[in-house]
Amino acid sequence: xxxxxxxxxxxxxxxxxxxxxxxxxxxxxxxxxxxxxxxxxxxxxxxxxxxxxxxxxxxxxxxxxxxxxxxxxxxxxxxxxxxxxxxxxxxxxxxxxxxxxxxxxxxxxxxxxxxxxxxxxxxxxxxxxxxxxxxxxxxxxxxxxxxxxxxxxxxxxxx
Amino acid sequence: xxxxxxxxxxxxxxxxxxxxxxxxxxxxxxxxxxxxxxxxxxxxxxxxxxxxxxxxxxxxxxxxxxxxxxxxxxxxxxxxxxxxxxxxxxxxxxxxxxxxxxxxxxxxxxxxxxxxxxxxxxxxxxxxxxxxxxxxxxxxxxxxxxxxxxxxxxxxxxx
DNA sequence: GGCGGATTGTTATGTTGTATCATCGCCGGC
DNA sequence: GCCGGCGATGATACAACATAACAATCCGCC
Ligand SMILES: [Zn+2]
Ligand SMILES: [Zn+2]
Ligand SMILES: [Zn+2]
Ligand SMILES: [Zn+2]
Numbered sequence: 001x002x003x004x005x006x007x008x009x010x011x012x013x014x015x016x017x018x019x020x021x022x023x024x025x026x027x028x029x030x031x032x033x034x035x036x037x038x039x040x041x042x043x044x045x046x047x048x049x050x051x052x053x054x055x056x057x058x059x060x061x062x063x064x065x066x067x068x069x070x071x072x073x074x075x076x077x078x079x080x081x082x083x084x085x086x087x088x089x090x091x092x093x094x095x096x097x098x099x100x101x102x103x104x105x106x107x108x109x110x111x112x113x114x115x116x117x118x119x120x121x122x123x124x125x126x127x128x129x130x131x132x133x134x135x136x137x138x139x140x141x142x143x144x145x146x147x148x149x150x151x152x153x154x155x156x157x158x159x
Numbered sequence: 160x161x162x163x164x165x166x167x168x169x170x171x172x173x174x175x176x177x178x179x180x181x182x183x184x185x186x187x188x189x190x191x192x193x194x195x196x197x198x199x200x201x202x203x204x205x206x207x208x209x210x211x212x213x214x215x216x217x218x219x220x221x222x223x224x225x226x227x228x229x230x231x232x233x234x235x236x237x238x239x240x241x242x243x244x245x246x247x248x249x250x251x252x253x254x255x256x257x258x259x260x261x262x263x264x265x266x267x268x269x270x271x272x273x274x275x276x277x278x279x280x281x282x283x284x285x286x287x288x289x290x291x292x293x294x295x296x297x298x299x300x301x302x303x304x305x306x307x308x309x310x311x312x313x314x315x316x317x318x
Numbered sequence: 319g320g321c322g323g324a325t326t327g328t329t330a331t332g333t334t335g336t337a338t339c340a341t342c343g344c345c346g347g348c
Numbered sequence: 349g350c351c352g353g354c355g356a357t358g359a360t361a362c363a364a365c366a367t368a369a370c371a372a373t374c375c376g377c378c
Contacts, residue, residue, distance in 0.1 A: 037325070056365065069327060076366065077326080092251040093306055095334090095365060112300045123294055131290035132309060135282055140314035141271045147252055149306040150291060155299035196356070215334065228358060235335065236357080254334060254365095 005101075008051040008121050009114075009156045018048045021099050025087050028104050034085060039067065043078035044099070047088050052118040053096030091120060093149045098122070108132070108146040114154035121154070164260075167210040167280050168273075168315045177207045180258050184246050187263050193244065198226065202237035203258070206247050211277040212255030250279060252308045257281070267291070267305040273313035280313070 006012050025044055029036040036044075046062045047054050056075050063070040079097055082088040087103050090096070091111060098111070101122045108129050112121045128148065136143045165171050184203055188195040195203075205221045206213050215234050222229045238256055241247040246262050249255070250270060257270070260281045267288055271280045287307065295302045 035324080039326080071326095071328070072366070073328085073368090074326070092308070110294065112295060112298055114300075115303065121298060121300075123298060125290070125294040125297075128287075128290040128294045131284070131287040132307070135269065135284040135287045136271060136309050136311070138284075139271055139280060139282055140317075141273075141280075141309065142312040142317045143309055144274065144311035145309070147306070147308040147310070148291070149251070150295055150300065150302055150304070151306070152295070152303035153301040158299075158301045194355080198357080230359070231335070232337090232359085233357070 009117075009119055009154050014050075017051075018045060021048050021087075021101075021103070024103050025085075028087070029085065032085070034081075039063075039070075039074065040078045040081055042067070043075065044082055044087060047082070047097050048099040051098075051120060053091040053094050053098045053113075053120050055094075055096045059097070089122070091149060092147055093151065108148070110148040111150065112154065113149060113151045114157050115151055116153060116157035119154055168276075168278055168313050173209075176210075176258075177204060180207050180246075180260075180262070183262050184244075187246070188244065191244070193240075198222070198229075198233065199237045199240055201226070202234065203241055203246055206241070206256050207258040210257075210279060212250040212253050212257045212272075212279050214253075214255045218256070248281070250308060251306055252310065267307070269307040270309065271313065272308060272310045273316050274310055275312060275316035278313055 006017070022041065022045060025041070026036055042063060043059055046059050049062075056072070056079060059079070060070055060072060060075045063075060067074075079088065079090075083090060083097075085103075086100060088097050088099050089109050089111075091098055091113065094113070098120055102124055105124075107124045110123045110125055110128060112123060114120070129146070132146050132148070133143060165176070181200065181204060184200070185195055201222060202218055205218050208221075215231070215238060218238070219229055219231060219234045222234060226233075238247065238249075242249060242256075244262075246259055247256050248259050248268050248270075250257055250272065253272070257279055261283055264283075266283045269282045269284055269287060271282060273279070288305070291305050291307070292302060
């Protein structure tokens with residue numbers, strides 16, 4: 001919890017990000033009695049290789065290096081599992097996938113996507129979340145899934 | 160301006176929606192000295208056939224009925240033009256396109272997507288918009304494009 | 319042993335979106 | 349009159365993203 005809200009745009013010990021994410025995933029899957037199989041864990045690790053969203057076929061290429069039987073369904077099944085368990089998110093505007101920095105905590109998808117460096121930061125903003133709910137309520141709309149993707153320039157790239 | 164904020168979930172004179180949208184598009188393109196060519200206008204009309212997002216290949220099928228030369232680039236070029244002019248929006252979570260109900264007025268993409276009937280309502284909620292800006296500002300992020308897509312049940316389908 | 323559910327293997331196909339170069343029509347300069 | 353540039357479209361091919369369908373395997377349990 002302490003080191004989970006780092007600034008992903010700055011240099012940081014990213015191995016620690018990966019280790020934390022994997023440890024957290026293992027713990028959550030254990031609690032829930034679902035299987036974080038080797039394939040799923042490997043896919044999760046691949047997605048976590050950076051703070052940039054990764055395409056499914058990029059994951060496939062990586063996975064195939066150590067797992068020759070890998071095919072598109074292999075990857076998509078793993079991604080579907082990880083999404084269902086809240087361990088990764090799909091970035092809809094990029095058709096790509098990103099490790100969730102808040103796994104295990106209820107939250108909605110809110111992302112800041114830098115168009116220059118690709119770095120995508122997940123934010124958890126209760127006020128924004130509340131504004132989404134309020135907007136839906138005004139329209140008598142029952143919310144099931146909320147997607148917020150803001151594209152632009154991160155602090156580094158805006159200079 | 161008076162009849163532009165109808166309830167798209169209720170029965171309504173949809174021909175009027177289409178006519179208004181097309182007239183508005185013609186006026187805006189005229190103002191801007193860009194060409195709303197027959198292909199582009201036809202694609203806009205196809206997208207406006209309903210208040211449900213339409214896929215590019217669905218547009219292609221429709222277009223090809225009256226324009227045999229139509230191919231994927233034909234459609235994507237028209238869609239790109241219409242998006243650039245703010246006449247339609249892309250619904251990222253569906254890879255589909257929807258007529259803009261606020262063409263010519265500065266606004267961000269905010270949508271309520273009913274998973275049952277498919278009807279997608281564009282909302283313009285300044286508070287939500289401000290919440291997006293505030294969230295980005297807190298993260299020192301320069302906003303270029305804001306995407307909000309809320310999926311769930313519309314008032315009709317929630318019953 | 320054999321049943322059933324979860325996972326993975328395997329092949330094929332469907333869907334969405336681009337790259338590239340050719341062609342056409344128009345308009346303004348020479 | 350003709351040429352050159354430009355915006356739009358034609359045409360072919362391909363890249364990128366995603367799923368269908370069925371077989372095989374593994375493993376705990378009766
Ligand atoms: Zn990191
Ligand atoms: Zn998350
Ligand atoms: Zn209508
Ligand atoms: Zn709009």
